[in-house]
Amino acid sequence: MIRYVELQDRTAWYKLDRHLPESGFEEKVKSRQGYVLFKDTQLVGILRYNLFWDNTPFCTMIFIDNRFRGMGYGKQLMDYWEQDMRSQGYGMLMTSTQVNEDAQHFYRILGYKDSGGFVIDIPGYEQPMEMIMIKAI
Secondary structure: OEEEOOHHHHHHHHHHOOOOOHHHHHHHHHHOOEEEEEEOOEEEEEEEEEEEOOOEEEEEEEEEOHHHOOOOHHHHHHHHHHHHHHHOOOOEEEEEEEOOOOHHHHHHHOOOEEEEEEEEOOOOOOEEEEEEEEEEO
């Protein structure tokens, strides 16, 4: 079962998402910019997004519990998000991943294509190049 994240999901959500500030959780609930995927009563995965340029859905996090990886749950969650965005009238989606992460291969299988990137080299914030990926829906 996939549905929008709700306030009662907070504890389970933060077992999978350690990057969303506490202040952002209620906003994701209110704006319906987060999803939870359950198998029976077990939280399997989450997806959250925001609007890049205030008009383009940008998947900022998808995370599947390690015990459920490789079983198609990530694809189910992305498909659900894409359908929801299409039903809301959007025609393009964006996401990103660091170039040293395997997620880029997952996104390519789903039809996303490389569209550039950027390097963060500010002391204390350094990370490998962030690759932007796009998909028409």
